[in-house]
Amino acid sequence: xxxxxxxxxxxxxxxxxxxxxxxxxxxxxxxxxxxxxxxxxxxxxxxxxxxxxxxxxxxxxxxxxxxxxxxxxxxxxxxxxxxxxxxxxxxxxxxxxxxxxxxxxxxxxxxxxxxxxxxxxxxxxxxxxxxxxxxxxxxxxxxxxxxxxxxxxxxxxxxxxxxxxxxxxxxxxxxxxxxxxxxxxxxxxxxxxxxxxxxxxxxxxxxxxxxxxxxxxxxxxxxxxxxxxxxxxxxxxxxxxxxxxxxxxxxxxxxxxxxxxxxxxxxxxxxxxxxxxxxxxxxxxxxxxxxxxxxxxxxxxxxxxxxxxxxxxxxxxxxxxxxxxxxxxxxxxxxxxxxxxxxxxxxxxxxxxxxxxxxxxxxxxxxxxxxxxxxxxxxxxxxxxxxxxxxxxxxxxxxxxxxxxxxxxxxxxxxxxxxxx
Ligand code: ADP
Numbered sequence: 495x496x497x498x499x500x501x502x503x504x505x506x507x508x509x510x511x512x513x514x515x516x517x518x519x520x521x522x523x524x525x526x527x528x529x530x531x532x533x534x535x536x537x538x539x540x541x542x543x544x545x546x547x548x549x550x551x552x553x554x555x556x557x558x559x560x561x562x563x564x565x566x567x568x569x570x571x572x573x574x575x576x577x578x579x580x581x582x583x584x585x586x587x588x589x590x591x592x593x594x595x596x597x598x599x600x601x602x603x604x605x606x607x608x609x610x611x612x613x614x615x616x617x618x619x620x621x622x623x624x625x626x627x628x629x630x631x632x633x634x635x636x637x638x639x640x641x642x643x644x645x646x647x648x649x650x651x652x653x654x655x656x657x658x659x660x661x662x663x664x665x666x667x668x669x670x671x672x673x674x675x676x677x678x679x680x681x682x683x684x685x686x687x688x689x690x691x692x693x694x695x696x697x698x699x700x701x702x703x704x705x706x707x708x709x710x711x712x713x714x715x716x717x718x719x720x721x722x723x724x725x726x727x728x729x730x731x732x733x734x735x736x737x738x739x740x741x742x743x744x745x746x747x748x749x750x751x752x753x754x755x756x757x758x759x760x761x762x763x764x765x766x767x768x769x770x771x772x773x774x775x776x777x778x779x780x781x782x783x784x785x786x787x788x789x790x791x792x793x794x795x796x797x798x799x800x801x802x803x804x805x806x807x808x809x810x811x812x813x814x815x816x817x818x819x820x821x822x823x824x825x826x827x828x829x830x831x832x833x834x835x836x837x838x839x840x841x842x843x844x845x846x847x848x849x850x851x852x853x854x855x856x857x858x859x860x861x862x863x864x865x866x867x868x869x870x871x872x873x874x875x876x877x878x879x880x881x882x883x884x885x886x887x888x889x890x891x892x893x894x895x896x897x898x899x900x901x902x903x904x905x906x907x908x909x910x911x912x913x914x915x
Contacts, residue, residue: 495534495535495536495537495538495539495540495565495568495569495570496538496539496569496570496571496572496727497514497519497538497539497540497570497571497572497573497574497723497724497727498539498540498542498561498562498565498566498568498570498572498573498574499511499514499539499540499541499542499565499573499574499575499576499720500542500544500558500561500562500565500573500574500575500576500592500596501541501542501543501544501576501577502544502545502546502547502554502575502576502577502578502588502592503543503544503545503546503547503578504525504543504545504853504857505853505877505895506543506576506577506578506717507523507541507542507543507544507576508523508543508870508877508878508879508881508893509717509877510541510574510576510717510720511523511539511541511870511879512717512870512873512877512879513717513718513720513721514538514539514541514720514723514724514870515870515871515873515879516873517720517721517723517724517725518724519537519538519539519724519727520537520538520539520738520869521537521538521539521540521541521869521870522535522536522537522539522540522541522867522868522869522870522884523540523541523542523543523867523868523869523870523881524540524541524542524543524866524867524868524885525543525860525865525866525867525868526542526543526544526545526866527542527544527557527560527561528542528560528561528563528564532564533568534564534565534567534568534569535867535869535884535885537869538724538727539724540565540568540570541576542561542564542565544557544558544561546558546588546592547577547578547582547583547588547641548582548588548640548641549588551586551587551588551591551592552591554587554588554591554592555588555591555592555595558575558592558595558596559595559596559599562596562599562600563599566600571711572707572710572711572712572713572723572726573596573600573711573712573713574712574713574714574715574719574720574723575589575592575593575596575605575712575713575714575715576714576715576716576717576720577589577609577714577715577716578609578716579609579610579611579614579616579716579717579718580609580616580623580625580630580633580635580643581609581623581630581643581648581651582635582638582640582641582643583641583651583655584641585654585655586655587655589652589655589714590652590654590655590656591655591656593605593607593656593689593712593714594656594657594658596712597658597688597712600711600712601711602710602711602712603683603688604679604682604683604687604688604689604690604710605688605689605690605710605712605713605714606663606689606690606691606692606703606707606710606713606714606715606719607648607652607660607689607690607691607692607714607715608691608692608694608700608703608713608714608715608716608718608719609623609648609715609716609718609719610623610692610693610694610695610699610700610715610716610718610719611716611717611718612694612695612696612697612699612700612718613697613718614718616716616718617694617695618648618691618692618693618694618695619665619693619695620662620664620665620693621647621648621649621662621664621691621693622646622647622648623646623648624646629646630643630645630646631643631644631645631646632646648691649661649662649691652689652691656688656689658687658688658689659685659686659687659688659689660687660688660689660690660691661682661685661687661689661690661691662690662691662692662693663675663678663679663682663690663691663692663693664693665693665695665699667693668692668693668694668699668702668703669699671702672702672703672705672706673706675692675702675703675706676706678690679706689714694718694719697718697721700718700719700721700722701721701722701725702722703719703722704719704721704722704723704725704726705722705725705726707722707723707726708726739869739871739872739880739882740882741846741847741871741880741882741890741911742846742847742882742888742889742890743846744844744845744846744847744889745798745801745844745845745846745847746801746845746846746847746848746849746908746911747793747801747802747803747804747840747845747847747848747849748764748769748801748802748803748804748805748848748849748850748851748904749803749804749805749833749836749837749848749849749850749851749855749859750803750804750805750806750807750850750851750852750855751805751806751807751829751830751833751850751851751852751854751855751858752807752851752852752853752855752894752895752896752897753806753807753808753809753810753813753896754852754896754897755897756896756897756898756899756900756901756903757807757851757852757894757896757897758807758809759901760851760899760901760902760903760904761803761805761807762901763901763902763904763905764803764904764905765803767905769800769801769802769803769904769905770793770796770797770800770802770803771802771803771804771805772789772792772793772802772803772804772805773805773806773808774789774804774805774806774829774832774833776806776808776816776820776825776828776829777816777819779828779829779832780819780820780828785832786832786833786835786836786839787839789804789832789836790836790839790840790843792804793836793840793843793845794840794843794844794845801847801849801904801908803904804833804836805851806829806832806833807851813825826854829855830854830855830858831858831862833850833855833858833859834855834858834859834861834862834863835862837850837859837862837863838862838863841863841887841889845889846888846889846890847889847890847891847908847911848889848890848891848892849891849892849894849904849907849908850891850892850893850894851894851896852894852895852896853895853896856893856894856895859891859893860891860893863883863886863887863889864886864887865883865885865886865887865891866885866886867883867884867885867886868881868882868883868884868891869881869882869884871890872910874892874894874899874903874906874907874910875894875898875899875900875903875906876898877895877898878892878893878894878895878898878899878903879892880892880907880910880911881893890911892907
């Protein structure tokens with residue numbers, strides 16, 4: 495392993511893992527803070543997915559330090575601390591406290607702070623973070639329920655979370671290239687700064703920053719900053735390649751527990767295309783008239799060439815009815831657990847390629863299957879790769895957050911694997 499990444503949430507981890515994969519690295523994502531039995535997987539980059547964005551800062555620090563120790567012990571010479579491209583945090587953290595702890599652990603004299611992700615409209619100019627045309631504090635992020643962002647100055651936002659001095663590398667310097675950025679870093683260190691907020695408006699700027707950070711032990715930022723890091727490890731860039739990704743062969747199935755607009759369109763498209771499909775009746779589940787075993791038996795009795803679709807996906811009125819009858823929490827949990835149990839039975843029955851729609855639903859399935867590590871494969875839709883379980887059952891799995899992907903997502907994902915096998 496050359497590069498270690500600590501991501502503060504699961505979707506962010508997959509996002510940065512995909513970015514590194516597309517830049518030519520072989521990437522493995524592991525789930526949760528490493529315990530004593532954690533062994534570094536064979537990969538150019540390892541991304542550890544934590545859920546530390548809004549937990550108590552002390553817990554975030556200890557989980558991140560455990561991840562850092564595991565990654566450096568596994569051979570990582572550089573650590574990227576990945577947070578959200580809208581710098582989701584509060585004055586208490588957790589970006590500042592985690593970055594401080596990592597910088598100390600790694601003896602890093604200075605770390606870049608760069609959440610820019612121009613492709614998603616997140617740019618930084620004079621240290622101010624923009625979401626599209628709006629400064630961060632005028633974007634919808636100002637009203638986020640957990641991390642409302644009420645300032646756009648990353649220098650001030652970072653300074654509020656750390657005792658250490660925060661400086662700026664302005665656009666005019668970044669535009670001059672990597673040597674100018676390196677000189678600016680040295681000047682900031684001489685001034686006593688430990689963090690350098692770096693402007694970036696384009697992907698070229700991110701490549702410049704990546705090149706300038708070649709010798710940095712710690713880099714912090716969004717998934718955009720990962721764009722320029724693989725080039726610092728030329729021996730990996732040449733050989734890591736998603737073309738090497740091989741999905742296990744075997745039958746496929748689709749489990750949809752999301753009720754988002756995009757997933758509803760995907761379920762409708764699969765039905766229109768003639769895929770065998772079965773709805774989960776939440777009332778029948780609650781009465782015990784329908785079980786995961788019934789659903790799995792139905793799916794396994796379909797032609798092994800078809801990818802059966804089992805879905806709880808429903809319109810808002812049906813969801814509201816189920817929630818009224820059972821309570822929001824109970825309805826969600828019942829559906830999630832049923833889908834997770836169904837997934838386990840399908841795998842026992844020989845399914846080797848699984849698509850799961852829904853963020854929470856995916857979490858429940860991953861937990862039920864005991865998955866601890868994933869190899870990142872080719873991109874199906876922006877932000878959603880095929881993955882292969884490398885610590886857990888021998889399957890390929892695509893975990894799709896509800897609103898991701900176009901209407902043909904399921905078919906597209908399956909065809910993509912067929913074309914490779
Ligand atoms: P998304 O990524 O779209 O937010 P999630 O899986 O994260 O999807 O969340 C969907 C939630 O809705 C889950 O807790 C799921 O169990 C629940 N759910 C799914 N279908 C139904 C339904 N028909 N009635 C009630 N709750 C449902």
